[in-house]
Structures are given as C-alpha cells and as structure tokens.
Amino acid sequence: WxxxxxxxxxxxxxxxxxxxxxxxxxxxxxxxxxxxxVTNNQAEYEALLAGLRLARDLGAxxxxxxxxxxxxxxxxxxxxxxxxxxxxxxxxxxSRQISSFDEFTVLSHCVLLDLILQRIHHKTRAARAxxxxxxxIQETLHSPSLDLQLLISGVIYPLPFYLxxxxxx
Numbered sequence: 001w002x003x004x005x006x007x008x009x010x011x012x013x014x015x016x017x018x019x020x021x022x023x024x025x026x027x028x029x030x031x032x033x034x035x036x037x038v039t040n041n042q043a044e045y046e047a048l049l050a051g052l053r054l055a056r057d058l059g060a061x062x063x064x065x066x067x068x069x070x071x072x073x074x075x076x077x078x079x080x081x082x083x084x085x086x087x088x089x090x091x092x093x094x095s096r097q098i099s100s101f102d103e104f105t106v107l108s109h110c111v112l113l114d115l116i117l118q119r120i121h122h123k124t125r126a127a128r129a130x131x132x133x134x135x136x137i138q139e140t141l142h143s144p145s146l147d148l149q150l151l152i153s154g155v156i157y158p159l160p161f162y163l164x165x166x167x168x169x
Contacts, residue, residue, distance in 0.1 A: 001020060001021065001022045001023075001055055001058075001060040001062065001063045001064070002020070002021045002022075002063075002064050002065075002066070003018070003019070003020050003021075003051045003052075003054075003055060003063055003064065003065040003066065004017075004018070004019040004020075004021075004051075004065075004066045004067075005017075005018050005044070005047035005048050005050075005051045005065065005066070005067050006018075006044070006047055006067070006068055007032075007038075007040070007042075007043030007044040007045070007046055007047035007048075007069075008040055008043050009034070009037075009038045009039060009040050009042070009043045013033065013034060014033075014034040014037075014038045014040075014042075014043045015031065015032055015033045015034060015043070016030075016031075016032040016034075016043055016044075016046055016047035016050065017029070017030070017031055017032075017047065018030040018031075018032070018047055018050050018051040018054065020051060020054050020055055020058070020060075022058060022060065026058070028054055028058075030050055030051070030054060032046065032047065032050055034046065036144065038144075039086075040069075041069065041071055041072065041084075041087055041090075042086060042087070042090060042144070044067060044069035044071075044072045045072060045087070045090035045091075045093075045094060046090075046144070046145055047067075048065065048067065048072065048094055049090075049093060049094060049097065049145040050145065051065070052094070052097040052098065053097070055101070056097070056100060056101075060101065061101055061102040061103070062101065062102055062103040062104075063101050063103070063104050063105075064104075064105045064106075064107070065104070065105065065106045065107065066106075066107045067106060067107070073106050073107070075087070075091050076091070076094065076095070076098070076106050077106065090144075093145065
C-alpha cells in the first residue's frame, strides 16, 4: 500500500489530504478539515494518523508513506527528536500506530515530493474514471487524534497505565 499525506494550517483553519493506493486498483482519497487550532506540523501528523487508520481499517500490512514534512519524516526516522510537548504526543501516537504494521517506510523529504503530490492531485479526476474502486471521504475532526496521555517529569504515560500506577497496581 502507498500512502500520500499532506497537512497545512493558517491563522483561520487547517486541513489535510490523504491518498491511499492499494492492490487491485483500490484507491481512497480523504479530505480532512480541522475544527480546532493546529500548527502546520500538527496538521502533517493529523494527516499521517488519518492515513494510518485508513490503511489499518483496510487490512494493509505493508505501507510506504510519502510526506512533504521534513520535520515529521526525520522524527519518525529517528534523526530528529520531538521537543515540543504536543509534537511528542503526536510522535508517540503515530509510532504506536506504525508498530501495528508488518512493514512501514516513510520517504525522506525532498523538493520533488511536492511536485509528485501535486501531480497526484491533478491526476485524481482522471484516475477516478479509470479506477472503479476510487472512494472519496470527507471528514471534519473536532479534536486532535491523540491517545490520552499524561506527561509526568518528562515521561509520557498512556493515561490508563498512569491510573493503574497511581492506584498501586
């Protein structure tokens, strides 16, 4: 399966686009609108998380992801660390979702990737006519796609684990 993700934001709103291509000419396009404030980096992670959910729901085991977010790609590959608390939460949520796949690769950011994503979007109309199983999903997210977590002394705990630890279990 091949996943293409792109997210963006401005002072008024944000959104993301996801294209998931699979075997037998299966293709899904998802358009997300955010009903909450996000930064560009958070929008990129939201796009990735939505794409990972789609891939998992369709039974994908091997996923190759394309993103134009250098920061997110480098964080996921271990080259950069997530220093911002919110980006740490996104990173850990994405890492947990990624671990559910047998194989996951993310393409390094490159200048040509923007052109590739634009080309894919321009070919979308033609591809819809050629692919009988092209599906378009539009969704508004009203809150971040983050696992419930608690940050204690620099350590991020999934919330259920923290509650067990707090209660002496």
